[in-house]
Amino acid sequence: MSKKIAKKIVVGNWKMNPLSLKEAEKLFINIAKSVSNFKKTGIIVCLPFLYLEKLKSTSQRTKKISLGAQDVFWEDAGAYTGEISGDMLYDIGAKYVIVGHSERREMGESNNDVNKKVKAAIRAGLVPVLCVGESMRDKNHEYLNFIKTQVIECLNGVSKNFISKVIIAYEPIWAIGKGAYPATPEEFREMNIFIRKILSDKFGVKIVEDIKIIYGGSVDEKNTEGFIKAGYADGFLVGRASLNPKKFSEIIKICEASDK
Numbered sequence: 001m002s003k004k005i006a007k008k009i010v011v012g013n014w015k016m017n018p019l020s021l022k023e024a025e026k027l028f029i030n031i032a033k034s035v036s037n038f039k040k041t042g043i044i045v046c047l048p049f050l051y052l053e054k055l056k057s058t059s060q061r062t063k064k065i066s067l068g069a070q071d072v073f074w075e076d077a078g079a080y081t082g083e084i085s086g087d088m089l090y091d092i093g094a095k096y097v098i099v100g101h102s103e104r105r106e107m108g109e110s111n112n113d114v115n116k117k118v119k120a121a122i123r124a125g126l127v128p129v130l131c132v133g134e135s136m137r138d139k140n141h142e143y144l145n146f147i148k149t150q151v152i153e154c155l156n157g158v159s160k161n162f163i164s165k166v167i168i169a170y171e172p173i174w175a176i177g178k179g180a181y182p183a184t185p186e187e188f189r190e191m192n193i194f195i196r197k198i199l200s201d202k203f204g205v206k207i208v209e210d211i212k213i214i215y216g217g218s219v220d221e222k223n224t225e226g227f228i229k230a231g232y233a234d235g236f237l238v239g240r241a242s243l244n245p246k247k248f249s250e251i252i253k254i255c256e257a258s259d260k
Contacts, residue, residue: 008228008255009042009167009212009235011129012242013070013098016048024051025058027243032062034249041255042235044068044096045242046129049084056093068096068129071104074116076123086124097121098237100131100154102173111153118154122162129237130154131216132195133171137187144194151198163203164210168195169237175217176239182218185230192232221250228258 012031018024024047035043046068047055059067073083089097099121100114114130121128132150134143147170155163170191175182183191192213199208215227216237227233235255241247 007040007234007259009044009214010248010252010255011068011096011098011167011169011214011216011235011237012043012045012248013101013216013237013239014045014047014242015070015103015239017243021051021054024048025055027245028055028058028065030245031242031248032058032065034245035064035252036062038064038249038252038256040259041252042066043252044129046070046096046098049089052089052094053092059093066095067093068098069094069126070098070101072097072099072117072121072124072126074113074120076120086120086126090124090126094126096127096129096167098129098131098169100150102131102133102171102176111150114154115156118158118166122158122165127165127167129167129169129214131169131171131237133173133175133217135173137172137174147191147195148198151195152202155199155202160203160207163199164207166211168199168211168213169216170195170213171216171237177218178240180218182223183215185223185226185233188215188227188231188233219251221247221254224251224254225258228255 044066059065069089072086076085099117118128132147134146137143172183195213212234214235214237215233219236219238220241
């Protein structure tokens with residue numbers, strides 16, 4: 001497992017972008033240049049699988065950005081056509097992997113599937129970025145039970161020795177996508193405290209102190225500071241803005257300033 005990283009963590013999720021390796025190299029280099037002076041923030045870019053190996057050497061040269069994948073299969077090897085194992089990802093340069101993203105869950109991925117992927121990532125030496133989030137908020141606060149079930153089932157059987165390595169990304173589904181509105185810093189703070197309480201009950205207060213809980217869902221350079229100051233965010237999972245070097249670096253710059 002990688003050593004504990006900086007105070008704030010910013011994870012860029014490129015999703016199924018860009019359309020060519022040439023574009024991916026250009027985007028990655030531009031991001032690397034824009035973050036070259038930052039020292040205190042852990043910067044992770046989760047790429048489409050086929051770009052990982054090519055950009056491994058670029059990442060090693062810059063030493064500013066760690067590479068991550070956007071998904072992983074739960075078996076280590078075997079007759080699983082089209083799947084990619086944690087060991088394969090690690091071998092081609094990934095150090096992190098997103099698991100349980102809402103877009104994967106929408107395709108039918110269950111909490112049990114995500115749980116197996118979390119364990120597979122840990123076995124391979126990858127840091128899982130576990131996504132949790134509700135599709136809507138009801139007046140009776142049933143969404144809290146939904147999140148509790150997600151957290152408990154997705155982390156079922158994970159050893160106390162490894163739980164502090166897992167990054168939790170709270171990403172409400174209703175805040176994702178073009179035209180969507182982000183949660184408020186206060187809504188995230190509520191969920192941040194709630195998730196930490198669930199983890200404390202399951203793994204113990206002392207162990208949970210080191211777990212990072214980050215926010216995702218329409219993150220941009222305009223709302224970053226609010227989530228840090230009022231929501232106590234340990235960082236961010238960034239979608240669209242991670243494809244824009246200027247916006248992505250501005251988010252990281254705000255994180256850097258918050259750690260002074």
